[in-house]
Amino acid sequence: MGEAPSLYDGSSERRAPADQATVRRTNLGLVLRHLRDHGPRSRARIAQETGLNKATVSSLVAELADRRLVTTGEVDRAGSVGRPGLTVHLDGGCVCGIGVELNVDYAAVLVLDLRGEVLFEKRLALDLPALGAERTLDAVAVLVSDAVAAAAATGARPAGLTVAVAGLVRSVDGVVTLAPNIGWHDVAVLDGLHARLGTDFPIRVENDANLSAIAEWAMGSEARTPDLVYLTGEVGVGGGVIVAGRLLRGAGGLSGEVGHTSLGDPDLVCGCGRRGCWETVVGMAALLRAAADPGDPVGDPARDLEARLSEVAARAEDGDARTLAALHQVGASLGTGAAVLINLFNPRVVILGGYFAVLGRFLMDPLMAELEVRVLGPGVAGARVVLSTLGFSAAVRGGAHVALESVFDDPTLVPVPSLEPAGAGAP
């Protein structure tokens, strides 16, 4: 007992004989990921730990070095059998991934190198609903060009760009079918950016909370937790779910739309036009409406979001009764919905992002009290609730990470530099 009932998982499907080039690409990626996930080590240790033979590892490392994805350095004396070898390091300063986020009142970009180091980061306050889709995409194109230029200055070429949008995304053609709070309907983000950028790297479009969940899984404080629910609170509320180490996408990439589940106040109209969506009681508007009168600067969308949230936090620290009551109410409503997610997904951890993370210390007590009451499994079904450490950059980090994954899937995407400007290619 103890293991999951086996489902077929395609194992009975036709197995195509793997061709040599595919095996080579897979093994190149295997070595590259191994170095990223476990740190620098000798060829001998890589061979021992991956099960590849030593000659193969040497050949793979040589090719990765040709592609400037690894370098070799000092002698590795750890865990080696026989003569110690030189340590192989992940290098990859020559390649980067770009993540962009489009949210209701801002656009952001972040560039990661292959080691996950931030090369560039920028954030613009933008009123997307007022700007409209075309002018927003113009602004995004400028933002991406800035990022590409900044990366180029460090010698890095983009492996890809992933655009996070707070809405329903049809990933197959990069169309945002519905982004209620932005006011978008069937906006062709992928085509619009291709036309503006004219770039040769692949562009993907994905739901923001899904990308944030991937970022948490890849580089957050709870990284590699196989069953993980991420909740982001901004103007809207989104969810991203990792199930057994994989992003839950659903049949059409429309999963995780927790903000529009009927867990809110049936008398309140949501940005999507429905009544009673959960967003109506836990979105940032709900908090600000309860915490401040109209005209209060914390409610002014033209002001920087983090500054406004700091002001709310400062009032709560000062013991302002209205602010504390509003936070208590949001925390309890957050608990009602989080309990549904825990009952359904049985995650090891629920990660609160966006404004939930910034104000989390005031939300946690009422939230946990609701979970105690509403989760069926004993001890809140073993779920912990934590605040994201990635702040508002989770979605752009996830986007950049996804763009880089293509390199780990196939390192031959990164060309071998050549003395002739054209004609560089794999040997």
Added chain:
Amino acid sequence: MGEAPSLYDGSSERRAPADQATVRRTNLGLVLRHLRDHGPRSRARIAQETGLNKATVSSLVAELADRRLVTTGEVDRAGSVGRPGLTVHLDGGCVCGIGVELNVDYAAVLVLDLRGEVLFEKRLALDLPALGAERTLDAVAVLVSDAVAAAAATGARPAGLTVAVAGLVRSVDGVVTLAPNIGWHDVAVLDGLHARLGTDFPIRVENDANLSAIAEWAMGSEARTPDLVYLTGEVGVGGGVIVAGRLLRGAGGLSGEVGHTSLGDPDLVCGCGRRGCWETVVGMAALLRAAADPGDPVGDPARDLEARLSEVAARAEDGDARTLAALHQVGASLGTGAAVLINLFNPRVVILGGYFAVLGRFLMDPLMAELEVRVLGPGVAGARVVLSTLGFSAAVRGGAHVALESVFDDPTLVPVPSLEPAGAGAP
């Protein structure tokens, strides 16, 4: 574009060199599954379709025949290249899987042979809450013994037994931690059955809705739909979810507890002691309370469930206003919760089982009306809602199927028959 962002999925983990015996077992299972899923065919065709070489397939088929899992029959002329060969058929009359279900007011058993044919089926009306755990397990042991004897009469030995329980199950040690409607708390079902049965086949314990979802995935009308939500309505309401072709289990096997999400009437107390659980408005008690006065025979738990449901259906067919109003209300409440599941999981299909299937034709209109209003994705996010064709046997079928999967994972579990009673083994 178009494919899921790649998560690591353990590909960077240490790869142990597969030993010969493991490869052999895997390939035996591959051939066996191929025959089950695609029907009888020649060795040449199996080789062509699986990518295994012909000599290997011949050797694998010979071993499967030795273990009486396949037989060879007439000449296969379809799709073959060169000389047509004899057709290999899945046989497997010598082995079976047993599924048992424990629900609030009944216990059931079902035996499947390797081809998925039902060898034996039995159902007892049992008042589990009144009976208590020990006497229930006594009754289950008798039920299983009957099933084993009936299977033995056809020459089939059990490969395993899976017990479906309407409650939270800790699968690692087969303890039902909480079954609110049965009134169980920390009942050691696995140990209790081992002690009573003294059998040599493995026993598993699993949530009933999870096993029903597996049955739908394996043999229902929507079989092999990779993203599928199963909802069962009985005294309680349970959910089982297939995500990308795999059962969603969550971190501790406690996923899918949709019946106890806060989507019900906050004034109604649930069997679990909480208020406002979804079960309070869509469970069978909610329907019967609305449809019939106390004392009405349709509400008598001592009567056969299907007979009572037939009576409700007959009243609805006759246009009984109270019955129709009750069904309309349940259908609408079912829609509220189904909308949450569709917003979260984005399934291709939602399958209604248990009493929802029996009375589904009266529930569907109000249900769909709620989905239209409450699902964010256009066109109900592409989800269809269908009635299960497996009836109340879904959980026992899923249980028997899971028990049989061990044979497909490792056909060498089925011994080669020997002239000497002991000492039979693989060559």
